[in-house]
Amino acid sequence: MLYPQETPTRSRISLDGFWDFKVDWNNDGVEAGWQNASLETTREMAVPASINDVVADERVRNHVGRYFYQRTIQVPSEWDGKQILVRFGSVTHHAIVFANGQEITRFKGGYLPFEADITEHARAGERVQLTVVVDNRLDYTTIPPGKVIEHADGTREQEYLHDFYNYSGIHRSVYLVARPQVHVADITITTDYEGSTGRVEWDVVKQGEAQTTVRILDQRTGEVVASGEGDQGTAEIPNVRLWEPGKGGLYDLEVSLLDASGAVLDVYRQHFGVRTVEVKGAQFLINGKPFYFTGFGMHEDHETLGKAHSDAHLMQDMELLSWIGANSLRTAHYPYSEEWMDYCDRHGIVVIDETPAVGLNLGVAGGILGGTETRATFSEETIGKAAQEQHRLEIERLITRDKNRPSVVLWSIANEPESETPEAREYFLPLVEATRQADPTRPVGFVNVMLAPYDKCQISDLFDVLMLNRYYGWYVNTGDLARAEEGLRAEVRGWVERFPDTPIIFTEFGADTVAGMHSIYNQPFTEDYQVEFLKMYARIFDEFDEIIGEQMWNFADFQTKFGIVRVDGNKKGAFTRDRRPKAAARFLRQRWTELEAASYGRRDPRAE
Incomplete structure (x- = not known):
């Protein structure tokens, strides 16, 4: 899905700001026709924002079900004859869109964009009442999954299977x-590319009949470096400037549609970068050079905003990534905003792009997350064919959105699913095939959980890269780093022996740490322990050539649901939730900036 642009033929108007807002306490507002008139409410809600942390009413914060958003929009008179849409970056987790009371579309999936075509209801020069019904409920057919518990007194509770807060909203x-x-x-x-010549292939899908012409422009200079014609075509860029980790380097593919007389009907520019990605043996190659991932699993999570996007908060996080010397990130555990991804494209930040498939493991849910499930994960009573189909849609939608991004070098189709059972293989095999069919140009991986080590995992052979989340020294061998190191080293050896030609990225490793807490002893939850924990992992990383990346969990502390293992959120961050560095941040800065220059793509915080 193309991002909305201002071009000679296209226009956009931001609808961000305050919308009228009403809680649908009984989840029957649609049936009662609330969308047919102005909402009877004095409450407002900011867009974009998570509902949960901006309200001062606990009932609103904890409501399970639907919320109504509404505003009246003015359609410019100069838009006569145009196709008119409302484009949403994300609505978590379900949306129903109405224009003047008429249902336009429904969308299931909380982290990817969708459009509502309101052309028939939006006359140029007139006003349109837009109503959006947001629903936060999860079940066994959603990605991520969950279930709603109804108590004897009629109240509802959303149980979900992922270890981050279930924020809702536009x-x-x-x-x-x-x-x-x-x-x-x-x-x-x-x-x-070959030598100094870049090769670009394009495939344009258009609505309606028109001639297609293409120009390729260097974003840095504005120079036209190549051109062509046709919906499909190929062009060469002489003296090509490659997109490189830590540097970026973008071109624009400008597509123009012309009528028979040569008049311009539409213009759209899609940015891209010329680069190659390949897994060769136990190496991950970008532009033919071995790449070593340094960075974090991250979250779109900030105080007050919750999961909402903010350019200023994005900029702050990216500045801290540069300061600490990281060259990469994983979008744990869902697709991030397009603005976030654009920044990575521009600045050469390497991205492992992940679907929202987290929580596909009822064994974990019944463990540290405090869930109640003990049933099999993959079955028709739990996560079955309906969930698998939604999972496939999430994969295909993600690839459709991010397929042209040079920063995206690896698709991660799930985080910590159950993978030690035959049912897991039956579930994932067709999803891996669908991913490769949707994009044959990038490697595919999934993130493996500790419960499925090398001698138990039933699906790792389906993937190009091994991505491991490991917590020796925290969830096991807590406080005992000597035994933790022995256990971690032994497991890595097992993976290397079973998959000798497959690279390994540690996508999570970390210890909860309360900022400002210190001890002369190796005491868990102290900043001192977190640093010693990271030093132990660093020794293992440096010992095995097959390990080609380290992404600490997590970039910053983040909010979760409350429980006896989570006091005001997850505290494994190198930074606090308000982005103050812990001692671990300075250790990582030193380690990552002192990696030898052969670590292709290292981001030097002193470069600017």
């Missing part, structure tokens, strides 16, 4: 969009 920007009736609907770009 989380990313909303745009009113105008585009021509004949328009560019999609663009797929693939690149390669």
Whole structure:
């Protein structure tokens, strides 16, 4: 899905700001026709924002079900004859969109964009009442999964299986969009190079009949470096500037649609970078050079905002990534905003792009997360064919959105699922095939949980890269780093022996740490222990050539549901939730900035 742009043929108006807001306490507002008139409410809600942390009413914060958003929008008179849409960056987890009381679309999936075509209800120069029904409920058919518990007194509780707070709301920007009736609907770009010559292939999908012309422009200089014609085509870029980790380097593919007389019908520019990605033996190659991942699993999580996007908060996080010397991140555990991804493209930050498939493991849910499930994860009574189909949709939607991004080098299709059972293989095999079919140009992986080590995992052979989340020294061998190191080393050896030609990235390792807590002893929860914990892992990483990446868990402390193992959230961050560095941050800064220059793509915080 193309991001809305201002071009000579396209317009957009931001609908961010305050919307009328009403809680649907009985989840029957649609049936009662609330969308047919102005909401009877004096309450407002900011967009984008998570509902939960901006309200001072606990009932609103904990409501399970639907919320109504509404505002009246003015359609510009100059938009006559255009196709008019409302474009949502994300609504968590379900949305129903109405225009003047008429249902336009429904969308299931909380972290990817969708459009509502309101052309028939939005006359140029007139006003349209837009109503959005947001539903936060999860069940065994959603990705991520969950279930709603109804108590004897009629109250509802959302039980979910992921270890981060289940924020709800309109989380990313909303745009009113105008585009021509004949328009560019999609663009797929693939690149390669030989010597100093870049090769660019494009595939344009258009709505309506038109001639297609293409120009390739260097974003840095604005120079036209190549051109072509046709919905599909190939062009060469002489003296190509490669997209490189730590540097970036972007071009624009400008697509113009022309009528028979040569008049311009539509123009759209899609940025891209020329680079190659390959797994070769136990190496991960970007532009033919071995790449070593340093960085974090992260979260879109900030005080007050919750999961909502903010350019200022994005900028702060990226500045801290640069300061600490990281060259990469994983979008744990869902796709991040397009603005976030654009920044990574521009600045050369390497991304492991992850679907929202977290919580596909009822064994974990019944353990540290304090859940109640003890049943099999993959079955028709739990996570079955309906969930598998939704999971496939999430994979395909993610690839559709991010396929042209040079920063994205690896698809992660799930985080810590059950993978030690035959049922897991039956579930994942068709999803891996669907991923490769949707994008044959990038490696595919999933993130393996400690419960499924090398001698138990039934699906690791399906993937190109091993991604391991390990907590020796925290969830096992707590406080005993000597035995933790022995256990971690033994497991890594097991993986290397079973998969000798497969690279390993540690995508999570960490210890909860209360900022400001210190001890002369190796005491868990202290900043001192967190540093010693990281030093132990660093020794293991440096010992095995097959380990080609380290992404600490987590970049910053983040909010979770409350429980006896989570006091005001997860405290494994190198930074606090308000982005103050712990002692671990300075250790990582020193380690990552002192890695030898052969670590291709190392981001030097002193470069600017």
